[in-house]
Amino acid sequence: MASAAQSKSVTKFAPHVRAAEVSSAASAKEAALRFQISDLNFFYGPKQAVFGLNLKIPANKVTALIGPSGCGKSTFLRTLNRMNETIRNTRVAGEILLDGQSIHGMDVVGLRRRVGMVFQRPNPFPKSIYDNVAYGLRINGYKGRLDDLVEHSLKRAALWEEVKDYLHKSAFALSGGQQQRLCIARALAVDPEVLLLDEPCSALDPVTTAKIEELMFQLKDSCTMAIVTHNMQQAARASDFTAFMLDGKLIEHSETPKLFTTPTDPRTEAYITGRFG
Amino acid sequence: MSKLRLAWRKSLNGVMLTLTGVAAFAVVAVLFVILGYLIWNGGTSLNLAFFTQLPRGEGETGGGMANAIVGSLKLLFLAAVIGLPVGLLAGVYLAEFGGKTFAFITRYTTDLLNGAPSIVIGLFAFSVAVLPVKHFSVMAGGVALGVMVIPITVRSTEEFLRAIPNSLREGAMALGANKWKTIATVIIPAASGGIITGMLLSLARVAGETAPLIFTAFGNQYSNTGWSQPIASLPVMIYTYALGPYDDWHRQAWAAGLVLLALVLIANIGCRLILNRKGSARSI
Numbered sequence A: 001m002a003s004a005a006q007s008k009s010v011t012k013f014a015p016h017v018r019a020a021e022v023s024s025a026a027s028a029k030e031a032a033l034r035f036q037i038s039d040l041n042f043f044y045g046p047k048q049a050v051f052g053l054n055l056k057i058p059a060n061k062v063t064a065l066i067g068p069s070g071c072g073k074s075t076f077l078r079t080l081n082r083m084n085e086t087i088r089n090t091r092v093a094g095e096i097l098l099d100g101q102s103i104h105g106m107d108v109v110g111l112r113r114r115v116g117m118v119f120q121r122p123n124p125f126p127k128s129i130y131d132n133v134a135y136g137l138r139i140n141g142y143k144g145r146l147d148d149l150v151e152h153s154l155k156r157a158a159l160w161e162e163v164k165d166y167l168h169k170s171a172f173a174l175s176g177g178q179q180q181r182l183c184i185a186r187a188l189a190v191d192p193e194v195l196l197l198d199e200p201c202s203a204l205d206p207v208t209t210a211k212i213e214e215l216m217f218q219l220k221d222s223c224t225m226a227i228v229t230h231n232m233q234q235a236a237r238a239s240d241f242t243a244f245m246l247d248g249k250l251i252e253h254s255e256t257p258k259l260f261t262t263p264t265d266p267r268t269e270a271y272i273t274g275r276f277g
Numbered sequence B: 001m002s003k004l005r006l007a008w009r010k011s012l013n014g015v016m017l018t019l020t021g022v023a024a025f026a027v028v029a030v031l032f033v034i035l036g037y038l039i040w041n042g043g044t045s046l047n048l049a050f051f052t053q054l055p056r057g058e059g060e061t062g063g064g065m066a067n068a069i070v071g072s073l074k075l076l077f078l079a080a081v082i083g084l085p086v087g088l089l090a091g092v093y094l095a096e097f098g099g100k101t102f103a104f105i106t107r108y109t110t111d112l113l114n115g116a117p118s119i120v121i122g123l124f125a126f127s128v129a130v131l132p133v134k135h136f137s138v139m140a141g142g143v144a145l146g147v148m149v150i151p152i153t154v155r156s157t158e159e160f161l162r163a164i165p166n167s168l169r170e171g172a173m174a175l176g177a178n179k180w181k182t183i184a185t186v187i188i189p190a191a192s193g194g195i196i197t198g199m200l201l202s203l204a205r206v207a208g209e210t211a212p213l214i215f216t217a218f219g220n221q222y223s224n225t226g227w228s229q230p231i232a233s234l235p236v237m238i239y240t241y242a243l244g245p246y247d248d249w250h251r252q253a254w255a256a257g258l259v260l261l262a263l264v265l266i267a268n269i270g271c272r273l274i275l276n277r278k279g280s281a282r283s284i
Helices: A002-027 A073-079 A108-114 A129-139 A146-156 A176-188 A206-219 A232-238 A256-261 A266-272 B002-045 B048-052 B066-097 B100-115 B118-130 B138-162 B166-174 B179-207 B234-243 B247-283
Strands: A033-044 A047-058 A062-066 A090-098 A115-118 A194-198 A224-228 A241-246 A249-255
Touching (some): A033 A224, A047 A073, A047 A224, A047 A241, A047 A249, A062 A073, A073 A194, A073 A224, A108 A115, A129 A176, A146 A176, A176 A194, A206 A224, A224 A232, A241 A266, A249 A256, A256 A266, B048 B247, B066 B179, B066 B234, B100 B138, B118 B138, B166 B179, B234 B247
Parallel strands (some): A062 A241, A115 A194, A194 A224
Antiparallel strands (some): A033 A090
């Protein structure tokens, strides 16, 4: 019964979604589309968490996902590299295209190599800094010179200068912010096209957060990013496009300045002005 | 009235605090009393000969338990070879793969096996490893101890694997590792300190088992090099010597007890050190 009512509300707000798509399509004319998500539904057992979601994620841009806790933004992000499949009793319906190909037809290992992920809490492996970065390369059977790629990845994650003399020390010896950048370096080592960031700064202080945002800006040359964040200032600062989700539905999606200055949906406005969430 | 009540509460508090403290002290005291008693009675017999010489003939003084020390080590080696791999893999299954029903059955069965009287396990080893070949052997003793090692290893492995945060599994899988690769390259190494501790403790635990060895490894006055002959072991020697009629035997039994307890203590303390080192690496 609840789901019927909710699916009705999807159609009700479809105009907003379409409007958002049109505006983002116009501005993203020069940028290719990396992800194209159509009519995505996601279920934890009998409980539906994402409802009929349509979204286009342009290449070499940062797309921010905002919304109150439990609105399904993390769940949605995790469908993009099929991480939700590791949770039992979940089901996904709908289409997700990566560069025009359905990700559900892909080999999941290949998909996750192309679509890297950084998690909310830094989760370095209990290994050395070097081995953390080399991990993805090793398990994917990389045969070239690891040293060069480890250095390159740490440089891309703006961590090299801080750790170059301690590469064989435990990753746990690093500070939280350094650990998170190490996790980014680890994800970058396999040279992904897309980087999914699931609240990557929520456990970090403002200075470190600024570093990560700066890093995201630099990575745009080589990487498409989608970031889930609770911090609206962060979304406003660091993203090109913003999608607002509520109760598992995409309410509004447009260029970041537009969404934050002239939102079309009253609920978006209520959320970004802090009236709820 | 309320003053009285307050006084009552205060005194009850004091009494209970004292009781718990006394109980805690008793726990610690038991170990030290046993240790002290063993040292008092067996310390003097603990000389080089005890570790290097074979037992003398009945009634003769002197000699040692070299054969029983070697025998116990051989039995523990077999128990490790038989029990640890099975225990480790089953523990990994329970922690990482187990479905609902089968995992429940496995866990429950493991706990029952853990609680099974050791003499029953000895009987089992007797019927599968002694009766068919019609003689006692190191092998049969190893089977008995190996079976006892399995449940302890399973449960400790499972617990230490479960303690590894899920974020590490996700981190590895997000890089394209499949489930087995994640377990083998990240999760087991992360839990290795705990897993090894569990294994050492399970071996230390069965090192003192006597009942299952009496009718499997049996005992032997001499040393032997093979695996198919009966062999002496420290616990069985303690049993035999303690019941014997000679004072010198009694003293040697105490010494053997001291050696066994020292072995268990060393294994325990060694484990603590391994775990602490691992732990401190984590919290730097």
